[in-house]
Structure formats: structure tokens, C-alpha cells
Amino acid sequence: MVRATPRASRSQIAGIGLDADGRSVLAVRIAAPPSEGAANADLVDLLAAALGIRKGDVVIHRGETGRNKQVHVAGDAMALIARLEALNGG
Numbered sequence: 001m002v003r004a005t006p007r008a009s010r011s012q013i014a015g016i017g018l019d020a021d022g023r024s025v026l027a028v029r030i031a032a033p034p035s036e037g038a039a040n041a042d043l044v045d046l047l048a049a050a051l052g053i054r055k056g057d058v059v060i061h062r063g064e065t066g067r068n069k070q071v072h073v074a075g076d077a078m079a080l081i082a083r084l085e086a087l088n089g090g
Contacts, residue, residue: 006034
């Protein structure tokens with residue numbers, strides 16, 4: 001699960017956090033406003049760049065209009081996990 005916050009000063013991955021139910025979420029700040037799909041496009045761009053994959057390998061499955069999004073990322077699972085851990089400082 002990804003928790004996106006639009007209209008940030010810059011787009012960045014903020015780390016791993018918890019949602020209200022105690023589940024882990026990837027916190028992401030997005031510079032684009034949440035209108036006409038701009039924030040979703042910025043999210044896809046950010047995740048693809050951070051994980052070193054093609055934009056086409058990142059698909060938002062659920063939550064296109066909300067802050068909480070279910071995102072599918074195609075690629076080598078172990079390599080993607082390692083990149084996420086590195087981004088989170090671990």
C-alpha cells in the first residue's frame with residue numbers, strides 16, 4: 001500500500017510508516033496537485049525512478065482518486081525489496 005500526499009514541496013519517498021490500522025505503508029510525497037491524474041502520473045514516475053524500473057512496470061490498481069493506493073510493481077521481487085530498504089535507510 002502506498003500513502004500519497006499531494007502538493008508537497010518536492011516529490012520524494014518519505015519512508016515506511018503505518019496506517020490507522022497498523023499496516024505498513026510506503027509514504028510518498030508528490031509535488032503535483034491531485035487533479036486530472038497529475039499526482040498519479042508523478043507517483044508512477046517517482047516509483048519507477050527510485051526503483052530503477054520502467055514506468056510501464058508501475059501500475060496503480062486501486063485508489064486512483066484517494067491518498068491510499070494499491071500499486072503493482074513488476075520486476076525481480078528481491079531486487080525491488082532491496083531498493084526499497086535502501087531508500088528507507090536500512
